[in-house]
Amino acid sequence: MSLWPAPTATEPVTATISLPGSKSVTNRALPLAALAEGPGTVRRALRSRDADLMAAALRSLGTRMTASAETPSSVDWQVEPGPVTGGAHIDVGLAGTVMRFVPPIAALGDGEVSFDGDAAARTRPMGPILTALRDLGARVDGDALPFTVRGPIRGGEVTLDASASSQLVSGLLLAAARFDKGVTVRHEGPPVPSTPHIRMTVQMLRERGVTVDDSERDVWRVEPGPIAATDFTVEPDLSNAAPFLAAALITGGTVTIPGWPEQTTQPGDELRHLLAEMGASVARVPGGLSVSGTGRIRGIDADLHDVGELTPTLAALAALADSPSRLRGIAHLRGHETDRLAALACEINRLGGDVRETADGLEIRPRPLTGGVFRSYADHRMATAGAVIGLAVPGVQVEDIATTGKTLPEFPRMWNEMLKKEGRR
Ligand SMILES: O=C(O)C1=C[C@@H](OP(=O)(O)O)[C@@H](O)[C@H](O)C1
Numbered sequence: 542m543s544l545w546p547a548p549t550a551t552e553p554v555t556a557t558i559s560l561p562g563s564k565s566v567t568n569r570a571l572p573l574a575a576l577a578e579g580p581g582t583v584r585r586a587l588r589s590r591d592a593d594l595m596a597a598a599l600r601s602l603g604t605r606m607t608a609s610a611e612t613p614s615s616v617d618w619q620v621e622p623g624p625v626t627g628g629a630h631i632d633v634g635l636a637g638t639v640m641r642f643v644p645p646i647a648a649l650g651d652g653e654v655s656f657d658g659d660a661a662a663r664t665r666p667m668g669p670i671l672t673a674l675r676d677l678g679a680r681v682d683g684d685a686l687p688f689t690v691r692g693p694i695r696g697g698e699v700t701l702d703a704s705a706s707s708q709l710v711s712g713l714l715l716a717a718a719r720f721d722k723g724v725t726v727r728h729e730g731p732p733v734p735s736t737p738h739i740r741m742t743v744q745m746l747r748e749r750g751v752t753v754d755d756s757e758r759d760v761w762r763v764e765p766g767p768i769a770a771t772d773f774t775v776e777p778d779l780s781n782a783a784p785f786l787a788a789a790l791i792t793g794g795t796v797t798i799p800g801w802p803e804q805t806t807q808p809g810d811e812l813r814h815l816l817a818e819m820g821a822s823v824a825r826v827p828g829g830l831s832v833s834g835t836g837r838i839r840g841i842d843a844d845l846h847d848v849g850e851l852t853p854t855l856a857a858l859a860a861l862a863d864s865p866s867r868l869r870g871i872a873h874l875r876g877h878e879t880d881r882l883a884a885l886a887c888e889i890n891r892l893g894g895d896v897r898e899t900a901d902g903l904e905i906r907p908r909p910l911t912g913g914v915f916r917s918y919a920d921h922r923m924a925t926a927g928a929v930i931g932l933a934v935p936g937v938q939v940e941d942i943a944t945t946g947k948t949l950p951e952f953p954r955m956w957n958e959m960l961k962k963e964g965r966r
């Protein structure tokens with residue numbers, strides 16, 4: 542496996558970083574366009590492994606998609622919905638959005654559709670959504686990847702435990718307007734994580750004319766009906782802003798992200814508060830967000846249940862802070878691309894750190910770190926966490942930096958360019 546020498550910052554970073562589209566928004570906008578009542582457009586959609594897998598899945602189920610205005614990480618899609626066809630095999634890669642959002646769409650047709658993905662994908666939680674699809678009338682073989690789905694699905698009422706992933710709810714809601722009876726999804730179990738992502742699903746459905754009732758806690762009702770075709774532009778990926786903004790804190794520099802939305806359901810928006818708590822100055826600037834650091838980082842005690850995907854960057858910052866941190870409410874990260882709690886503890890400790898796993902998070906006591914190999918476990922956010930630590934610690938080598946292609950294929954180039962700009966201050 543190739544090793545990427547993480548560059549160390551020698552001066553405060555001053556950079557403006559334009560980020561490509563949000564993975565979570567792209568991988569909702571594409572299926573909603575594929576299920577819409579007519580042709581539509583998804584502009585500035587992300588191009589990355591997860592987004593490309595979503596586009597390929599929808600195509601193989603009968604959607605026509607034409608690309609224009611392509612760059613290595615962005616594309617405008619013209620989407621022409623078609624009847625859902627069976628006989629397809631879907632590769633979900635390691636994408637939670639593809640493995641949870643596409644099976645309910647496949648269940649709209651009456652042909653068999655098979656699903657599989659990376660070895661690591663086979664251990665990610667799928668059981669509750671597959672059981673729910675069965676309860677709603679589909680035929681499903683398997684309780685985890687690989688599995689097959691065959692419709693037609695009727696819809697109706699279903700109860701599931703979504704404490705392992707919010708995507709188990711989002712997946713059912715996204716396709717439900719097309720079920721004969723719509724759907725009522727009821728969650729029973731420990732609290733659902735990543736609820737901003739469910740709000741994102743509900744908001745995007747409503748923007749397309751779908752009636753959704755989320756007035757009762759842990760219950761979502763989607764009425765059957767058409768999904769309006771739209772001309773929609775994807776917001777920048779705020780979770781992928783995290784490592785770049787972390788560079789401002791570590792180096793005592795300033796990083797500006799253009800296009801930071803005024804209002805958004807993306808959990809990355811919480812970075813404004815979390816990074817301020819860690820000692821950054823955060824300011825909205827015309828058309829964007831600017832984060833400045835002092836070079837000193839304060840530890841935090843934070844419940845990240847709703848914003849778990851920010852954990853790897855925050856853990857990397859916490860390892861470089863001047864006081865201990867506690868990151869809580871994130872037991873579900875054990876079912877992400879890898880067991881992120883174990884992976885972060887192991888890799889930071891291998892560099893000389895002091896990270897302890899708790900039942901639902903991490904306790905991080907900063908210690909002087911030394912260089913070494915930082916393994917990424919096929920997890921894009923582990924790879925970027927290694928890059929963040931490398932800014933302050935000479936000799937860090939990130940294994941398989943190309944895994945950042947899951948959501949940000951241009952990460953290595955963007956990271957190097959951010960550091961080159963140091964000289965222009
Ligand atoms: O719906 C989505 O787009 C996502 C939901 C969250 O998943 P979990 O609820 O499994 O944490 C998040 O971590 C993931 O990166 C994207």
Ligand SMILES: C=C(OP(=O)(O)O)C(=O)O
Nearest residue numbers: 635636637638850877878
């Ligand atoms: C958990 C993540 O991804 P996925 O959509 O595969 O669940 C993530 O991107 O941090």
